[in-house]
Amino acid sequence: MNNPDFDWMPVALVPLLALLVLPLIGSGSTWLTLTVAGLAMGLIIFVIASGLTLVFGLMDVLNFGHGLFIALGAFVATTVLGSMSDWTMSDQLWRNMVAVFPAMLVAMAVAGAVGLAFERFIVKPVYGQHLKQILITMGGMIIGEELIKVIWGPQQIPLPLPEAMRGSILIGDAAIEKYRIIAVVVGLVVFGALVWTLNKTKIGLLIRAGVQDREMVESLGYRIRRLFIGVFVMGSALAGLGGVMWGLYQQTVTPQMGAQVNVLIFIVIIIGGLGSTAGALIGALLVGLMANYTGYLAPKVALFSNIALMAAILLWRPQGVYPVTNR
């Protein structure tokens, strides 16, 4: 960002959390394992949440059905990877990649296409009416989930990691799962691509401007509706990608996974500030780290820890860590 006095405090929260927890955990290697796991989870959540926060920021649309695209992406991946078992069974990483990348791309394409339909039929008729948006997008998610059950069946389906992505590598005493590293890399690539697009391209400029003052962007001659459809589809596609990654992370997919992850996503974008990509990243990393640290230190408290985190942040900054101005 070109901003000479960029607000670094929220960014500092991430290493702060990591460091605070270190004495509680005690062992450096365990800490490292948990931190990498937390970052991986956080980045996957970021991939999912980024689209949602931009959709809200740009068009003031609250999509309570975002979870549908997560589940959809994951299920599509089971089909694609399932049909490429000779590639996934191989213990050569590049062969595994040849299976996983198409799975990701197909998942993104399907999620994006469904996103297009979702925007047209569910979201568009209720622009500007928050209450109806909440109700209708939830309804849309339920319909979608049921359709997933019709196509893939109502039960859990395993999504095993390809051979070469299993297992861990050792750094000193710490065992770090290979997949987590891959997830971190993919997540960072997505983040990098988003930041580049938002800051270096004209479309990104339009999005950032539209988040602040939609009317003025239209007055400058841009058809913001098209922009919005594009962002919505992209957000859905990213959610689909996140779904694939999440599914591989859990190694199993269920039709309800969308609704479950939905709650986490909301916590993340509330922490981050509705409309802020950087905020979504901070929120996601904090949530991911928190989930892993408390999962180790006090498992019963895990879900509450995220809510407590959200409450604490809101007490500090009621609009999230990076509130978008001009709203």
Next chain:
Amino acid sequence: MLTRLLSNDLPRSRTLAMLLLVLLLGLAFAPFLFPGVKALNVAAKVLIFIVLVASFDLLLGYTGIVSFAHTMFFGIGAYGIAIATTRMGPTWEALAVGLGCALVLSFLLALVIGLFSLRVRAIFFAMITLAVASAFLTLASQLSEFTGGEDGLTFKLPEILSPSFEFMDEKFLGVMLDGRLVTYYLLFVLAVALLLTLLRIVNSPFGRVLQAIRENEFRAEAIGYRVVVYRTISSILSALFACVAGAMLALWLRYNGPDTSLSFEIMMDVLLIVVIGGMGTMYGAVVGATLFMVAQSYLQDLLRLGSEATAALPWLSALLSPQRWLLWLGVLFVLSVYYFPTGVVGRLRLRSARKISLGLPS
């Protein structure tokens, strides 16, 4: 006198008034009109949901707040009864203690949630309540020593309310006079009383202020009403009524588990009923709950027929499978939100108002 009973909030539509009368009589005499276990179950569920949805309408329709934590209070009420009777035995004291503790807990939680709404915007609030409700559901499953975990708690009720208690050996009008009947009428009386209370609340000066806040918060604050206080009170009242509805559920089922009262599906059901019935009307809860419960119970049968009939086309058959009733409910929900925003009650009143303006009998 009827006007005073209904707190001056009349149906305002002849069709609606008749409908309500029919429903009232139907529910009052359900055990005799509709023999059989299933029908009575449906009737009891209608009663419970009338209270649950009407209390949600107070929050959503009259105060304009979207909260997904409503089922949490429902669950607290149900678990209150369940845990108390499990630990203290099937006595009236246990019921009192259970309900009492549940109400206190609901009060406190609603207070905290209500006060929190001061700092955050409505959209944040909705998402936060979703998160809190989710967490509560997980908590209920995890504290298994206390709540029976995933399996839930099965318990007995005081003798008068339990099915084995019969105060006459022969049947009266074809119905066994047993504890089940007593429980049903207890629920009936509670439902009617609570609904009338809610009508009184929303038609009081307090209720009017709520509606003013819903319409224009800024102006209400400018006139001098402390919006946060009113919203918090509304939130607390809504929670308390939902809690009692939960207790009613526990009394009827003599069982409670996380899925029975805390599940997301129930929240969706409540939303669906309040939308179809009509937000901000109270009567919408009555009409909606009846329509919904009847449809839900018999929809699955209908779907089963459809599924078997289309067995030749497997994809169609799968779409019509009775397990997929939620799909069709979802479709109905989405269509209702678009085309039926004022709900059944709203539609009926509109028709009535139009007829009046044309000089026709309403």
Next chain:
Amino acid sequence: MSAAGPLPTVAQRSPPDAVNPMSQALLTLSGVHTHIGPYHILHGVDLSVPKAQVTLLLGRNGAGKTTTLRTIMGLWRASAGTLTFAGRDITALSTPEIAERNIAYVPENMGIFADLTVRENMLLAARSAASEKQMDTQRLDWIFGLFPAVQKFWNYPAGKLSGGQKQMLAVARSIVEPRELLIVDEPSKGLAPSIINNMSNAFAELKATGVTILLVEQNFNFAQKIGDTVAVMDNGVVVHSGSMQELNQDAALQKSLLGLAL
């Protein structure tokens, strides 16, 4: 043929060189009504904006001036009447479509994107440029000459600029590419007198390049200096239209229309 407006309420006697007799109206509003929710704001506005001139839209607060501008831009839909621009009917067009016809709008609140830099604000307004490199440097230099602050704070977040600088940026943005019609809502509001001079010079230069300008102004002194044509609004209708010169010379008219005791 008099080019001062369709329905003069006072007999016009335009001095021969004040208004170009060959100038036609670039923008015409006929019988435009606008409702905002239940409120009926414009009650049949008839307005004619001649080409290559500065038209001032004057009137008290609440007369409907801003509503008129927003209706022209399509931000509010006219409930009745027609709007014509360069011979084409634009009544039912959407805001982006109207802007695409090279109509630029500077709203009352300036519409500056505070979190974006001055550069980004300008780039955004340059529809045909995909990046800074593709912006017309000659034109930019000319704009920098008119509004030095824009160049000085090129890489600063626009939100950091002072009120006057933001105003200049807003106008600069509206001319970053050639436009046929500029619609500006109260450009002098809250500006120090020296900056107001900058502003009027800028408008004069723009007019010299053939741009048509429609200005809403409350500051009559500012309006006097740059205006050619005048339309005065009250209660959602145009109650007087004519040349600025004539209004200048008629103190009684000024008093009755604008409540000015000069």
